[in-house]
Amino acid sequence: MDTVLGKAVALLRAFRVDDTVLPLAELVRRTGLPKGTVHRIAGDLVAHRLLDKTPHGYRLSGGLFELGMRAATERTLLELAMPFLQDLYERTHETVHLGVQDGTEVVYVAKIGGHRQARSPSRTGGRMPMHCTAIGKVLLAHAADEVRDELLAGPLERRTPHTVVAPGLLRRQLAKVLETGVAYEREESTPGLLCVAAPVLDPDGRTALAAISVTGPVGRFRPEAHETAVRAAAAALGSTLSRRRR
Structure with a gap:
């Protein structure tokens, strides 16, 4: 963070999803960083439309949104995925997510939910630990060995009383994901939420390019009932992505 660019990036990354x-x-x-440095760099970022100055401080600007939408991989994925996500929502009328792996975290590329959607901490562009989400478990099961070993070797954050923090148990769950093609979350990231997810696989059938999930509240939502729909949406998106690469 010694360079001006590094300090500017640190300033932008200081904003969290809910800020x-x-x-x-x-x-x-x-x-x-020193107050004078933050004030100077924030002023430069305002001039370049990456931050906005308000009476109460600073907020991320629309210029960042424009840059983000030019990110070729995520934009193409989102454009191709949206019809499948919308169809899945129409079939389930529950919250639908599309996520990708970044290190040992899930980044949510899209989220669709209706008026009765469950209260969920996920946000488009937000992150969650892989070990406690259905999308994360799907991606982790198909991740490179070094990524999986790194996560399982470190302490696993306990976000709820139901979060799986025993590496051996999580490893067995990941093996089950590879066997069945789906992953479940049962109140592991947020109390009251259940989720089922399936991988969007590349043509070799081993690497997960992304994952799709359906989420709903305890009491009304039965994730097992949506296995087939989630698998079908993920497989259809995978086939579309494969055709685009030819």
């Missing part, structure tokens, strides 16, 4: 506006003092606290 709207951050005062200068909070940006200083989160980045650990």
